[in-house]
Amino acid sequence: MAVAAPSRTDHLGKPSFPEAAAALKTMLEDELAATNEVILDHLGSQVSLIPEVATHLIQAGGKRLRPLMALAAAEISGAGGQNARYLAAAVELIHAATLLHDDVVDDSALRRGFKTANVVFGNKESVLVGDFLFARAFELMVKTGQLPVLDRLSRASCTISEGEVLQLETQGNIGATEAMHLDVIRAKTATLFEAAAQAGSSACGPSPHAEALASYGANFGIAYQLVDDALDYGLGGQVRGKSVGDDFRERKMTMPVILAYRAARSDEERGFWEAAFGGGEASFEEARRLIDRDRIGEAALHHAEGFAEEAVRAAESLPEHPLKEVLVSLAVSSAARPF
Amino acid sequence: MAVAAPSRTDHLGKPSFPEAAAALKTMLEDELAATNEVILDHLGSQVSLIPEVATHLIQAGGKRLRPLMALAAAEISGAGGQNARYLAAAVELIHAATLLHDDVVDDSALRRGFKTANVVFGNKESVLVGDFLFARAFELMVKTGQLPVLDRLSRASCTISEGEVLQLETQGNIGATEAMHLDVIRAKTATLFEAAAQAGSSACGPSPHAEALASYGANFGIAYQLVDDALDYGLGGQVRGKSVGDDFRERKMTMPVILAYRAARSDEERGFWEAAFGGGEASFEEARRLIDRDRIGEAALHHAEGFAEEAVRAAESLPEHPLKEVLVSLAVSSAARPF
Numbered sequence: 258m259a260v261a262a263p264s265r266t267d268h269l270g271k272p273s274f275p276e277a278a279a280a281l282k283t284m285l286e287d288e289l290a291a292t293n294e295v296i297l298d299h300l301g302s303q304v305s306l307i308p309e310v311a312t313h314l315i316q317a318g319g320k321r322l323r324p325l326m327a328l329a330a331a332e333i334s335g336a337g338g339q340n341a342r343y344l345a346a347a348v349e350l351i352h353a354a355t356l357l358h359d360d361v362v363d364d365s366a367l368r369r370g371f372k373t374a375n376v377v378f379g380n381k382e383s384v385l386v387g388d389f390l391f392a393r394a395f396e397l398m399v400k401t402g403q404l405p406v407l408d409r410l411s412r413a414s415c416t417i418s419e420g421e422v423l424q425l426e427t428q429g430n431i432g433a434t435e436a437m438h439l440d441v442i443r444a445k446t447a448t449l450f451e452a453a454a455q456a457g458s459s460a461c462g463p464s465p466h467a468e469a470l471a472s473y474g475a476n477f478g479i480a481y482q483l484v485d486d487a488l489d490y491g492l493g494g495q496v497r498g499k500s501v502g503d504d505f506r507e508r509k510m511t512m513p514v515i516l517a518y519r520a521a522r523s524d525e526e527r528g529f530w531e532a533a534f535g536g537g538e539a540s541f542e543e544a545r546r547l548i549d550r551d552r553i554g555e556a557a558l559h560h561a562e563g564f565a566e567e568a569v570r571a572a573e574s575l576p577e578h579p580l581k582e583v584l585v586s587l588a589v590s591s592a593a594r595p596f
Numbered sequence: 597m598a599v600a601a602p603s604r605t606d607h608l609g610k611p612s613f614p615e616a617a618a619a620l621k622t623m624l625e626d627e628l629a630a631t632n633e634v635i636l637d638h639l640g641s642q643v644s645l646i647p648e649v650a651t652h653l654i655q656a657g658g659k660r661l662r663p664l665m666a667l668a669a670a671e672i673s674g675a676g677g678q679n680a681r682y683l684a685a686a687v688e689l690i691h692a693a694t695l696l697h698d699d700v701v702d703d704s705a706l707r708r709g710f711k712t713a714n715v716v717f718g719n720k721e722s723v724l725v726g727d728f729l730f731a732r733a734f735e736l737m738v739k740t741g742q743l744p745v746l747d748r749l750s751r752a753s754c755t756i757s758e759g760e761v762l763q764l765e766t767q768g769n770i771g772a773t774e775a776m777h778l779d780v781i782r783a784k785t786a787t788l789f790e791a792a793a794q795a796g797s798s799a800c801g802p803s804p805h806a807e808a809l810a811s812y813g814a815n816f817g818i819a820y821q822l823v824d825d826a827l828d829y830g831l832g833g834q835v836r837g838k839s840v841g842d843d844f845r846e847r848k849m850t851m852p853v854i855l856a857y858r859a860a861r862s863d864e865e866r867g868f869w870e871a872a873f874g875g876g877e878a879s880f881e882e883a884r885r886l887i888d889r890d891r892i893g894e895a896a897l898h899h900a901e902g903f904a905e906e907a908v909r910a911a912e913s914l915p916e917h918p919l920k921e922v923l924v925s926l927a928v929s930s931a932a933r934p935f
Contacts, residue, residue, distance in 0.1 A: 302758055302761075303758070304758045304761045304762045304765065306761050306764075306765060307757075307758065307761055354727075355727075358723050358724070358727060361720075361723060362720040362723055362724065381700075381701040381764055382761070382764065384697050384700060384701055384723055385697070385701065385757055385760045385761045385764065386757070386761065387727075388693075388694075388697060388726075388730070388753075388756075388757040388760070389754055389757035389758060389761070391727070391730060391731075391753075392730075392750055392751075392753035392754040392756075392757055393750075393754055395734050395746075395750040395753065396747070396750040396751055396754060398750075399743060399746045399747045399750050400747075402743055404738060404741055404743075407734075407738045407746070408735070408738045408739075411731055411732075411734040411735040411738050412731075412735055414727075414730075414731035414734065415728055415731040415732055415735060417727075417731075418646075418724055418725070418727040418728035418731055419641055419642070419643045419646065419728060421724045421727070422643045422645050422646055422721070422724045422725065422728070423643045425645075425720055425721065425724065426643065426645060
């Protein structure tokens with residue numbers, strides 16, 4: 258194995274995840290600004306509520322990782338330009354649409370530290386504006402005229418919805434397995450990173466680097482989501498704009514819970530998790546106590562590390578490019594994220 | 597004016613709307629069956645809830661007017677075949693997705709006489725499965741490889757969402773005008789009929805008949821929705837599977853209300869409408885009494901007739917084809933629908 262596992266100790270002194278993400282943003286500053294222009298140009302509507310809701314969500318910030326992934330893939334593949342910006346914008350709009358619908362489905366009240374659109378504008382508005390953003394995303398993709406990219410992105414959109422439905426089905430199911438959870442994550446999160454990287458690479462036609470970049474995106478996406486799920490249990494400390502305990506309250510089966518339930522030492526402890534995810538009242542503090550005691554955070558991150566390693570391996574096969582190194586840093590630091 | 601207005605008396609002995617729709621279905625029987633196959637093939641998913649929800653909706657029936665419009669346009673334009681079926685299926689899936697989301701937004705309990713998916717499966721499920729159907733629709737369109745069609749259909753999807761948002765904004769606004777209501781109808785209903793006809797015609801490449809068919813679809817769509825809105829006030833008698841009074845309860849501003857409010861004879865009557873649409877309790881029987889007294893049904897249908905006439909005019913410019921006559925009958929009878 259040529260690539261060292263990105264464990265905590267290996268990467269002391271290496272860029273942290275926020276530093277790697279910031280480096281990516283800086284290197285792609287002009288392209289990202291042009292992509293933001295494309296997005297804002299396409300949020301326009303005579304129906305004033307649409308830009309209001311959409312701008313509320315999109316201006317709220319976020320790391321813009323998905324469009325950055327598309328733009329980086331395009332640059333590395335020599336496919337930068339207007340098509341890449343259209344695709345990066347499309348990917349961000351698909352992401353925004355899924356966030357609007359997710360917040361309705363989850364009854365969420367906060368996202369990135371801001372009130373969610375469903376709270377500010379209403380559930381109905383969020384459903385309909387999400388549909389608008391989704392349709393606009395397709396309109397943008399079509400502008401590139403790249404049929405294989407359109408095919409891949411429309412399939413990816415199907416897969417994302419399937420992942421969301423699958424997550425809804427496993428919600429409250431304490432018997433959910435690691436494999437089931439990885440299926441959810443692959444579909445609902447990794448697919449869009451994968452499609453973003455693949456689309457960016459193929460923005461001007463078939464690219465020899467598209468599959469390596471797709472593999473990078475997919476594996477990075479899984480690692481990223483696994484760490485995100487750990488952050489929701491406060492593992493690794495408080496992160497700005499991120500609320501803790503949402504997954505627990507919504508009875509979403511994520512890796513920390515799956516691992517903690519398996520590590521339970523008594524019927525009483527198993528009963529605690531069964532009650533918590535079966536709809537009973539349960540203390541988040543007790544959940545965290547058990548998770549800390551059994552070092553579930555480290556076990557969950559260990560899972561992430563395996564996928565980050567795969568992402569690094571995929572990136573290493575790419576041609577030399579300054580952005581390649583940043584992608585490697587991003588993947589390596591993703592699994593070590595909060596620590 | 598070459599075409600007679602399709603008034604009640606002119607068309608005694610001519611096919612009724614259900615007869616014209618049935619004739620269209622019969623003439624396109626094989627193509628519609630093949631399109632249904634395409635739809636069922638694309639509802640498959642490892643996530644079992646998706647085919648369950650989708651099948652619940654699609655098997656519930658419906659007139660299949662939108663795919664029939666696409667298939668008829670394709671046949672008339674000499675563009676029948678697999679692409680036309682893909683597009684007809686895509687149009688029906690977009691329609692199904694909007695129905696799923698509409699029922700969530702409107703809190704509807706019945707559609708076509710069956711319990712709605714949001715009641716049977718839940719709102720969350722309806723939102724997410726709607727997204728899946730929408731994405732599948734794009735996947736199907738992409739299979740045709742016809743970029744101008746993709747562009748038109750993705751723009752149409754944006755317009756439909758805009759129409760839905762606009763409708764939500766005018767809900768409960770007794771000051772809404774005919775023009776505002778026609779904007780809503782054009783966007784939320786006519787656009788998909790227009791896009792269906794245009795896409796069918798262009799299924800194998802640019803077609804000289806695409807614009808006439810698009811105009812037919814758009815004008816037919818407006819007439820169809822205006823009559824549908826009148827049916828919701830029981831104008832023209834009970835129609836199977838159609839519940840009455842939904843728009844009134846949901847405070848949707850439709851043509852009967854706009855006309856009845858304008859025809860009100862006293863402050864008391866204006867007050868009745870203002871209270872009913874401002875959120876107060878109001879009697880549907882009283883609304884119907886005022887609507888009947890002022891012959892609002894006929895006035896609303898008169899609006900529809902104008903658009904039906906335009907649709908007929910567009911159809912008359914098409915080359916001779918057995919389906920052309922059926923499209924003319926369909927448009928003529930649409931405005932005379934319930935009578």
